[in-house]
Amino acid sequence: MTAAAPFFRPDLLARYDAHGPRYTSYPTAVQFTDAFDPAHYREAARKAKANADLSLYFHIPFCDTVCFYCGCNKIATKNRAHARPYLDRMKRELALQAALFDTSRPVTQLHWGGGTPTFLSHDEMAELMSATREHFNLVADERAEYSIEVDPREASPATIALLRELGFNRLSLGVQDFDERVQRAVNRIQPREMTEAVLDAARRNGFKSVSVDLIYGLPHQSVESFSRTLDAIIDLKPDRVSVFGYAHMPSLFKMQRQIDESALPSPAVRLAILERVIARMCDAGYVYIGMDHFALPGDELARAFEAGTLQRNFQGYSTRADCDLIGIGASSIGKIGDVYAQNARELADYTAAIDAGDLAITRGVRLCADDELRRDVIMRLMCGGELRFDDVARAHGIEFPAAFADELARLAPMANDGLIDLSHDSIRVLPAGRMLVRNIASVFDRYLGQASLRRFSRTI
Template sequence: MNTLPDIEFSEELIRRFDKLGPRYTSYPTADRFHEQFTEQTYIPYLAQRNTAGRTNPPLSIYVHLPFCESLCYFCACNKIITQDHSRVTEYLRYLSKEMAMVAAQIGPDRRTAQLHFGGGTPTFLTPDELRELMAMLRSHFEFLPDAEMGIEIDPRTVSDDTMAMLGELGFNRTSFGVQDFDPAVQQAVNRVQPFEMVEKAVSASRKAGFESINADLIYGLPKQSMESFNRTLDRVIELSPERIALYNYAHLPSRFKAQRLIVEADLPSAELRLQIFLMSVRRLLDAGYIYIGLDHFAKPEDELNRARLDKSLHRNFQGYTTRADCDLIGFGVSAIGKVGNSYSQSVRTVKGYYTFLDSNRLPIEKGFSLSADDVLRRQVIMELMCSGPVDFAAINKAHGINFGLYFAEELSQLKLYEEAELIKVDAHSIQVTPKGRMFVRAVAMVFDKYLMQQTSAKYSKLI
């Protein structure tokens, strides 16, 4: 057992409680979205923001930019592999139309606290195209002075000038896809980016004034070993990003065609994958990073850790965030939104996206309208995902229930986790313990009423 402040973990507990389950970036989870939720279902939720006398939460905006120059074999994102940069011009034109249509529905209150560009590869766009996109956004939305503005970056696609330009546009957060620095692993997944290339991009980010830099790592990739990933951790710790995300590679070649190019015989065994994970957690904690939750680590002074400590941590489709609950507007193919008590997702293909907008329709493919029970369970699950506490009195007041009666069956099911000292349950609350912080997904699953219903989703392992 390795015990550090706010987290305890043991190999025995991981072996006992590791299982398949949702990541709960939403509740209900995205695999429950359905096609009966259409543009006509979505528009009234947008229009609610245009109701006189209504106090609206600020907006969070996500823009999906699907283009990539080359294929990373491990990737499960919605992307378009192309060398034809002219395709961006048409895509931006349709994004502009979608933004105008949404802005007309939500009315004048367009205060925006958060922006994120994801992909694909956002830096596939040229500097002029990125400037055009930001001008479009600013023409429709009012960005707050302290808005959190993030962009995902492929180090292979940027220069010092690009990073400086992004800083001038207002971006203050960036995330680099590192994955692994070992040359053999990089070759095996078709993402070759030497340490020096990433180091240069990180240095340019700091010079451009970016307040927070995140590095994504993936364990479980082909040709990884304890020794090779230990060397990768050496280099990442040397880069000293404010945040690190340590993801478990999910090999699903039947679902993601790109993964069929990975040689399965080169994948580490389940046992080796577990040992790499345990070693990685110890190394990051020993290097001074704080465990935030799930796959995320941050430096003690980072605002994510401050939010964890003062219980203001939140969770949405971008992961953990310090921002209070926002209405999330997604733009572009496959983008997900959360407005009021609804979730929505746009069509996955560019052709379908253009067809909808050519018909003056918002490109909604599916979504979900939450019931009162869904909203209640979402609050419980999200509080657990952010390590609680789940305060019964506060929930009773907000939802007009008696927690003990309403969730009597769930409280009974929690006894397994209580006996393992992963949580503490008393007459007033559920509190996740330091030992239980790695298992919050398992605890949250107890409150997920949809898990008993069949779904096509293939969930990842908890660890």
């Protein structure tokens, strides 16, 4: 029996493979409405909990080159001069946001994503972090979880040293695949040596955790070729590894039309690659966190998983709970109390709002009591793998079996298939259900019948 056996049931994976949300939020962004505006956000900020920690997310959308698989909000350009006006507007947005909050509240989480955050020059990165410290209370390193997404093609050892000096203590490295043929097909040429140099620099400079992102389902991948990439990653031994399934949605993401669909691995090959991923990572001593995340036993994410304190936010699995999240930059999403709010996606719209002296929020949603109840249920399943009816009943003042009679009936086939243990007082995700936890959680999503599932990636 392989290490993948408890989690990997090909018959069930094939049967349950469908489109569905990743539940980095509930309701998902599909439910955001443009009726939500800056005034709604300011009201939420006024009502925010004074004792909650803050989390900051900065979106830097620029990339030097475009990767054909990417579905992120990005702007491909080689003109580095675009960074300066964008940086100036983010600094103005920081001031606008800071005016809404008690800025003595500690910022315990901070993340720069993109795009490619290191598109900014060294001086510009230092300037942005300095402005952040001017407006917000960034905590000391031992309490901080400050991370940045790094493209190894863009980051020299000097860049990594600077990032640590600025206060970042976690790196997320995009790799996707080390196979040269695959790299050419997706327009991302990145030899292993580039990644290894960045990882070595991170260790020399005392980064607490380094995460590597891989993608399976890309053109020309096979079980054998991806196994070689896995062997290389295991040899490099990053603290965390995320292995995402490629979502080919060329109708939504025009750049994906550059990918030769005939070169994509078949569903059977995708499943075989996934099985190899689970087996190799577990055999190498990584803890399977769930879905597509792995972590070394000593990593904070693995410890949170074992302790039952794992959380989920727009960056995926997280170790911090109950933070109000402030989004900075085009397309950034924030969460303040019972609202989600998103900035304008298009750079021109973001620019116009900030230049007019206003927040750039153009859509969002305020959660009703039912949303908050279902968010709690979904996040308990996604993060803890267990839901006790009495816990939810006490938190929300409901009788769980009565409130969710329809959902419990729909879960019965999953219990019969061995995905969950469904008892009179709880739901527990079994090993075979860990890879299908999105499917399990989606039973409690009251919006799925109102939105096209095709807008979401496949669950496998």
